[in-house]
Amino acid sequence: xxxxxxxxxxxxxxxxxxxxxxxxxxxxxxxxxxxxxxxxxxxxxxxxxxxxxxxxxxxxxxxxxxxxxxxxxxxxxxxxxxxxxxxxxxxxxxxxxxxxxxxxxxxxxxxxxxxxxxxxxxxxxxxxxxxxxxxxxxxxxxxxxxxxxxxxxxxxxxxxxxxxxxxxxxxxxxxxxxxxxxxxxxxxxxxxxxxxxxxxxxxxxxxxxxxxxxxxxxxxxxxxxxxxxxxxxxxxxxxxxxxxxxxxxxxxxxxxxxxxxxxxxxxxxxxxxxxxxxxxxxxxxxxxxxxxxxxxxxxxxxxxxxxxxxxxxxxxxxxxxxxxxxxxxxxxxxxxxxxxxxxxxxxxxxxxxxxxxxxxxxxxxxxxxxxxxxxxxxxxxxxxxxxxxxxxxxxxxxxxxxxxxxxxxxxxxxxxxxxxxxxxxxxxxxxxxxxxxxxxxxxxxxxxxxxxxxxxxxxxxxxxxxxxxxxxxxxxxxxxxxxxxxxxxxxxxxxxxxxxxxxxxxxxxxxxxxxxxxxxxxxxxxxxxxxxxxxxxx
Amino acid sequence: xxxxxxxxxxxxxxxxxxxxxxxxxxxxxxxxxxxxxxxxxxxxxxxxxxxxxxxxxxxxxxxxxxxxxxxxxxxxxxxxxxxxxxxxxxxxxxxxxxxxxxxxxxxxxxxxxxxxxxxxxxxxxxxxxxxxxxxxxxxxxxxxxxxxxxxxxxxxxxxxxxxxxxxxxxxxxxxxxxxxxxxxxxxxxxxxxxxxxxxxxxxxxxxxxxxxxxxxxxxxxxxxxxxxxxxxxxxxxxxxxxxxxxxxxxxxxxxxxxxxxxxxxxxxxxxxxxxxxxxxxxxxxxxxxxxxxxxxxxxxxxxxxxxxxxxxxxxxxxxxxxxxxxxxxxxxxxxxxxxxxxxxxxxxxxxx
Numbered sequence: 085x086x087x088x089x090x091x092x093x094x095x096x097x098x099x100x101x102x103x104x105x106x107x108x109x110x111x112x113x114x115x116x117x118x119x120x121x122x123x124x125x126x127x128x129x130x131x132x133x134x135x136x137x138x139x140x141x142x143x144x145x146x147x148x149x150x151x152x153x154x155x156x157x158x159x160x161x162x163x164x165x166x167x168x169x170x171x172x173x174x175x176x177x178x179x180x181x182x183x184x185x186x187x188x189x190x191x192x193x194x195x196x197x198x199x200x201x202x203x204x205x206x207x208x209x210x211x212x213x214x215x216x217x218x219x220x221x222x223x224x225x226x227x228x229x230x231x232x233x234x235x236x237x238x239x240x241x242x243x244x245x246x247x248x249x250x251x252x253x254x255x256x257x258x259x260x261x262x263x264x265x266x267x268x269x270x271x272x273x274x275x276x277x278x279x280x281x282x283x284x285x286x287x288x289x290x291x292x293x294x295x296x297x298x299x300x301x302x303x304x305x306x307x308x309x310x311x312x313x314x315x316x317x318x319x320x321x322x323x324x325x326x327x328x329x330x331x332x333x334x335x336x337x338x339x340x341x342x343x344x345x346x347x348x349x350x351x352x353x354x355x356x357x358x359x360x361x362x363x364x365x366x367x368x369x370x371x372x373x374x375x376x377x378x379x380x381x382x383x384x385x386x387x388x389x390x391x392x393x394x395x396x397x398x399x400x401x402x403x404x405x406x407x408x409x410x411x412x413x414x415x416x417x418x419x420x421x422x423x424x425x426x427x428x429x430x431x432x433x434x435x436x437x438x439x440x441x442x443x444x445x446x447x448x449x450x451x452x453x454x455x456x457x458x459x460x461x462x463x464x465x466x467x468x469x470x471x472x473x474x475x476x477x478x479x480x481x482x483x484x485x486x487x488x489x490x491x492x493x494x495x496x497x498x499x500x501x502x503x504x505x506x507x508x509x510x511x512x513x514x515x516x517x518x519x520x521x522x523x524x525x526x527x528x529x530x531x532x533x534x535x536x537x538x539x540x541x542x543x544x545x546x547x548x549x550x551x552x553x554x555x556x557x558x559x560x561x562x563x564x565x566x567x568x569x570x571x572x573x574x575x576x577x578x579x580x581x582x583x584x585x586x587x588x589x590x591x592x593x594x595x596x597x598x599x600x601x602x603x604x605x606x607x608x609x610x611x612x613x614x615x616x617x618x619x620x621x622x
Numbered sequence: 623x624x625x626x627x628x629x630x631x632x633x634x635x636x637x638x639x640x641x642x643x644x645x646x647x648x649x650x651x652x653x654x655x656x657x658x659x660x661x662x663x664x665x666x667x668x669x670x671x672x673x674x675x676x677x678x679x680x681x682x683x684x685x686x687x688x689x690x691x692x693x694x695x696x697x698x699x700x701x702x703x704x705x706x707x708x709x710x711x712x713x714x715x716x717x718x719x720x721x722x723x724x725x726x727x728x729x730x731x732x733x734x735x736x737x738x739x740x741x742x743x744x745x746x747x748x749x750x751x752x753x754x755x756x757x758x759x760x761x762x763x764x765x766x767x768x769x770x771x772x773x774x775x776x777x778x779x780x781x782x783x784x785x786x787x788x789x790x791x792x793x794x795x796x797x798x799x800x801x802x803x804x805x806x807x808x809x810x811x812x813x814x815x816x817x818x819x820x821x822x823x824x825x826x827x828x829x830x831x832x833x834x835x836x837x838x839x840x841x842x843x844x845x846x847x848x849x850x851x852x853x854x855x856x857x858x859x860x861x862x863x864x865x866x867x868x869x870x871x872x873x874x875x876x877x878x879x880x881x882x883x884x885x886x887x888x889x890x891x892x893x894x895x896x897x898x899x900x901x902x903x904x905x906x907x908x909x910x911x912x913x914x915x916x917x918x919x920x921x922x923x924x925x926x927x928x929x930x931x932x933x934x935x936x937x938x939x940x941x942x943x944x945x946x947x948x949x950x951x952x953x954x955x956x957x958x959x960x961x962x963x964x965x966x967x968x969x970x971x972x973x974x
Contacts, residue, residue: 105683105686240704241703243701243790278704278795279793296940297823297824297825297940297942298797298825298940298942301799301820301823301825301828302795302796302797302798302799302800303800304796304800304802305800305802305803305804305805305809306799306800306802306803306804306811306816307819308804308808308809308810308811308819309819310819310820310822310823311823312822312823327823328823328824328825328941328942329824331939331941332824332941335934335939336932336941337932337934338932340934342934343934422822423822426818426819426822427819439935441935442934442935445935446934446935447934482808484804484808484809486804489795489796490704490793490795491795492940493939493940494938494939494940495938495939495940496706496888496940497940497942498704498705498706498707498795499703499704499705499706500705500706500709501938503703503705503711504705505761508711508713508759511701511703511711511713512694512699512701512713512715512759513691513692513694515701516694516695516699566938575689578689578690578691579686579689581689581691581692582686582689582690582691582692583686583689585692586685597681597682599680599681599682600681600682600685600686602682603682603683603686604686607686
């Protein structure tokens with residue numbers, strides 16, 4: 085047996101952003117950037133690792149909204165256009181830098197080569213279907229894919245049990261649609277937990293969830309092995325909690341690896357540096373500057389102003405990623421020995437969850453780090469074994485029973501980020517819609533036992549459920565609090581509540597505006613498989 | 623994007639604001655794809671040009687173009703939500719004329735009544751009352767490890783309180799380790815070992831506290847109370863409603879140099895109010911001295927380290943506060959067992 089176990093957990097999630105009503109839409113770029121910088125490289129690396137006999141055995145949440153967007157034909161088509169356009173710019177940049185800015189020529193070539201490879205992967209190898217690529221990784225035993233809340237709804241801030249249950253059950257149904265099996269684990273949105281949530285998970289057949297550190301450390305009774313072993317809730321659902329040391333080492337803005345001077349600078353982008361006329365064919369129709377993803381500078385130093393950043397040197401950054409991976413493994417070995425001694429021989433488990441988008445988007449060299457990490461872990465040592473939470477449960481290692489405590493992984497450890505003076509106005513509307521949804525689900529479930537529901541009635545009820553789920557996305561409250569895309573997030577929340585209200589009026593009056601219903605269905609087409617009765621009274 | 627594709631796009635945008643964009647407009651160009659690609663069917667979508675005027679849109683688009691929140695029905699609504707162990711959010715709405723029912727019940731004797739919001743501390747049977755309007759929202763400072771319910775009702779001095787509606791009950795979590803040790807031998811753990819478990823988990827502040835408290839919870843509570851009465855120099859305190867670990871936690875933080883003001887909203891509101899009244903007489907040195915006096919601390923100084931929540935990306939993550947001693951760790955046991963006969967004063971806090 086190794087000295088200790090290590091479980092890397094990647095949380096891949098983006099809110100459902102899809103605007104067929106516009107020919108292009110700025111916020112759809114969130115998905116497109118993540119595909120290019122995160123999902124394509126990660127899938128490719130994980131496949132390569134697996135093909136070379138290095139099973140990465142990490143757990144990955146691919147959230148239901150992300151699965152739905154990755155499977156959406158319109159977004160796939162738009163992404164292809166986006167990637168082609170970016171490659172066109174990168175090719176232009178190879179020529180320009182050769183003539184005008186040799187210091188950036190190597191980086192420009194790196195982008196052209198990388199983007200051409202990405203386009204090949206996207207079109208040829210994955211046939212534009214990344215969900216299938218993730219599924220294949222799981223089916224081959226390389227990774228374990230877990231689910232999330234249906235729309236990343238913050239469960240403790242959802243008022244009714246029925247609406248909480250819908251977040252879980254719709255997610256499970258969607259997982260089965262995309263991955264062809266029952267999920268073993270769930271990433272609770274924002275790791276937000278309050279006692280009682282585990283009952284919904286158990287009913288949905290989920291074996292474990294991921295929580296923040298203090299869910300277990302402050303749980304009752306005292307956890308014998310602290311956060312470095314899972315616990316069972318009283319009902320038998322297991323909890324795996326976040327290790328603080330690895331969070332800080334990789335993620336902290338103060339001391340984390342991504343802040344190294346040689347790594348790529350995120351905020352310096354050709355979209356802001358090059359002449360607007362030159363960029364115009366690569367911008368949106370509004371002609372506004374934006375991040376385009378071609379970034380030519382390295383961090384250089386923590387306090388170095390943007391205009392004084394030095395050119396990015398890919399080989400140096402790659403070397404640093406390898407060095408950081410070695411350091412990370414060294415620290416894990418030390419940590420495992422310390423923990424094992426503290427636990428009097430019991431093998432510790434370090435659970436290390438991150439936003440997947442850290443690796444590649446925010447930390448450009450992150451996928452390389454993961455690649456080096458798993459290769460070195462496989463070839464260079466035997467103290468640490470990579471394991472998924474499911475693997476751990478299968479190992480037969482005894483697990484303590486405990487009642488975890490309410491918590492989230494957000495600032496200060498509770499719910500402040502998602503309910504505060506800036507966004508608390510949202511909850512009366514959300515909760516009102518939850519109650520109405522259950523009233524309607526009860527009413528029409530009862531009707532359905534007496535007669536076949538009309539097709540329009542079913543369409544209305546399904547769309548009501550979609551609008552409520554979309555309004556509940558924790559992303560809107562989060563972004564309003566963070567001060568990023570406040571206008572868009574507020575508008576999205578208002579849109580879904582507004583659409584919900586329009587649909588309720590149609591149901592209640594019996595006067596259906598078919599054109600409006602069709603338009604709402606066309607825009608918010610998430611969860612084609614949804615069953616409105618999931619909202620019926622428990 | 624191919625030249626043709628660009629031209630089609632340009633034409634589409636010059637035309638009227640709404641149209642079915644030709645399917646091939648949104649299909650990809652294959653000129654940059656070096657290898658053969660299976661064609662993927664493009665999607666026909668109805669789109670709006672960016673600058674479409676509202677009045678020119680068809681009705682369905684117009685309805686959706688300017689989303690507005692519906693007016694919530696004026697009905698009975700009372701929801702209490704936890705923000706943190708020390709803070710709750712409450713919103714309410716009272717349907718119809720709330721005084722109508724009151725008049726029916728009490729007749730002419732309702733003139734002195736006003737509509738109030740009441741927060742009930744269920745476990746300690748304490749209440750706070752505030753005059754309010756028929757709908758609104760409120761933030762409450764509360765105690766961790768408590769249970770609360772909010773009510774809307776009618777209040778008049780020297781008259782019976784009349785409840786109109788009440789909220790769900792919220793349990794605030796403990797924000798420190800449980801004092802309870804597992805009864806099964808395999809999972810049982812002593813205080814000093816658990817302190818070490820917390821320390822290796824990065825929760826050094828809690829490790830420090832668990833080590834100070836030791837295994838004898840009652841003795842630790844007495845020592846904590848004694849330390850606190852020394853700090854505020856008032857021997858007549860009633861500690862009911864304030865957990866000993868919360869007091870120790872605050873003493874440790876003050877001793878490490880954390881300002882009282884920075885603890886606002888993060889500690890027991892009752893404890894904060896008590897300390898605030900005595901703010902001028904508080905100091906890190908005094909807090910450290912009373913801890914040293916009551917607990918067997920062999921350090922010269924306690925230092926706090928705090929990681930900011932900032933991480934790479936747009937997130938912020940919870941990192942625990944850490945306490946370090948300058949010279950050596952405490953001996954991990956309270957001296958309170960030697961002082962178990964120390965009198966702990968009774969009485970009530972003046973502001974309760």
